Amino acid sequence: MSAKNLGAAGGEKIPRHLEMVKEREPKEDGRYIIFYTCEGETEEEVED
């Protein structure tokens, strides 16, 4: 790993406080798209 300063993150997986699924897919033109989905929780299930 490079000596880059990324604080606590360290350039690796961030400490996750949520169970989020991260799915990375290529697009046809070479770009990427990432889907972040919060597992097991929906807007309707939780009252703020």
Added chain:
Amino acid sequence: MNQLRWDPTLREWVAYATHRQDRTFLPPAEYCPLDPTKPGGFPTEVPREHYDIVVFENKFPSLARDVPEPDEKGTALTPTAPGLGVCEVVLYSDDHDATLAGMSERRIRNLIEVWADRFAELGAREEVRYVFIFENKGEAIGVTLHHPHGQIYAYPFVPPRPKKELEAAREYKTHSGGCLHCDLLSQEHEDGRRMVAKGEHFSAFIPFYAHFPFEAHVYSRRCAPSIADLDAAERWDLARVLKRLLIGYDALFGFSLPYMMVMHQSPTDGEDYEGVAHFHVEFYPPNRTADKLKYLAGSETGAGAFVMDVLPEQTAHTLREAIESAADEAGDAAP
């Protein structure tokens, strides 16, 4: 074509991305490229019927991966460089008409998780020196798509404004031994007149030296260098304070307020920014009244000297009342 040209008079890079002239401009809602792709509908950027939060590479990037050396070589005085970097679009929701202000604290907190993840992933790239997370909202700011979204520019250099701020913070630390932003925040807490929202870990205020009438800064109480350094409680509290500020903005003039939202944090260039970089969010709404905008005119653009016609103490009072009134309507207790 992505290239950087050096301005030796201001000592800063200017990014050129000529393909951006052809980018999608205010399409009808039914042809929004940021909506989910519906069965039988036209293919959007997102090939799913529903999504939670999505990040993708900008189709019209100001900076890009794997760009060649520019054809224009420049000179020793005015060199050029490849416009290397990454430009991402962050879709906050698949609901075309949603706004950040109208989202639940939980969704905003999830978005904070995504921003933190993008900071870590993009900042780890060898060519990236600064991960800049921002949102332009409203036609007054020049947005070309209304769907709720923000952007991330991963620059191959530390951009001028954060750089100037970091240099001031480093000099302050050298002379006083303390963090400039921590001391500014303490001063705002002690004074109180410009404070607009307080949480357990974050505070929002209109700075003593605001450059826009309703400019607000959201500071972490702890001297955390970046969004990725925030712990779970801090992320929740940031979501709460952002939500409170945003509903107050929308209550100010009775419409969804345009703004620029930017995050200032530690560069990712390998240098030590402990006690220098202090994560915070800055909002610059252009409105000075419901129907009048603050323009960056001759003095602001040509001289770099802002001239304001209202004091931060006055606008903070107005914004604080708007926040409290909006919170009362929502049945929320003041933090």
